[in-house]
């Protein structure tokens with residue numbers, strides 16, 4: 001871990017330190033820079049954030065090799081229920097890595113149902129390829145029966161009466177098709193898709209990505225193939241880190257809050273996007289020629305821009321570039 005921290009530190013220094021040993025301004029948090037581009041970041045690589053993925057790969061190798069000396073040893077010391085194991089103060093670092101790996105791997109494996117004790121009926125994947133929590137229509141709370149799948153299994157078979165209490169008719173029929181392998185001594189699982197261990201890391205990343213995808217303006221603007229500088233300008237606008245006068249003043253890096261072009265108003269995102277006296281004549285000129293470029297607040301411009309880029313990429317592109325050139329001037 002120490003080595004990975006050092007690597008991240010070196011990357012941060014590369015971005016923010018100037019050649020003469022002085023520090024540059026940290027406009028954006030490191031975590032934001034490390035987010036994927038479609039999540040509003042710049043897709044930088046953080047070594048620390050990959051720890052869970054690497055541990056999952058290690059863990060998968062561990063459970064695949066049941067007869068290995070490491071497997072036998074750790075089971076003897078910590079018990080065989082690895083999926084629900086906890087990290088204690090006295091746990092060895094190997095065990096910590098194994099338990100962390102299990103946590104990262106859990107969302108991408110599908111359980112083979114035995115007695116159901118280790119399987120969380122809502123959170124784990126045991127039917128088709130999605131946990132019930134992710135099903136759009138599933139609303140029943142299982143709090144009063146506990147979340148273990150064993151509440152729905154009786155004497156090696158599905159307890160139909162119990163299932164009907166908590167699940168809809170169609171879902172019960174689907175569940176009844178899930179085979180119960182009561183001959184399994186321990187819990188068993190398979191990867192949702194048949195893949196090699198090399199792709200496990202990719203699958204977990206994908207799962208994390210799915211979990212954190214939110215409505216993000218950056219998702220649609222990044223596909224417009226804007227020129228690199230224009231692209232970067234808009235990324236600053238969307239993440240509210242434009243080094244405008246308002247931004248610099250807020251961070252006590254400037255005592256001048258008004259637009260330097262003599263507009264007499266505070267220079268913030270709204271002013272840059274639609275209010276600057278240098279920009280308005282250009283937009284008016286373009287609109288006279290029928291381009292319909294918005295001239296209101298930043299948020300209004302974003303919504304209008306979204307439609308423009310979808311329906312008329314050329315005008316959208318023109319708007320983005322005009323804004324950038326006006327700012328650059």
Ligand SMILES: [Zn+2]
Pocket residue numbers: 259260261262263267271275276277278
């Ligand atoms: Zn201005």
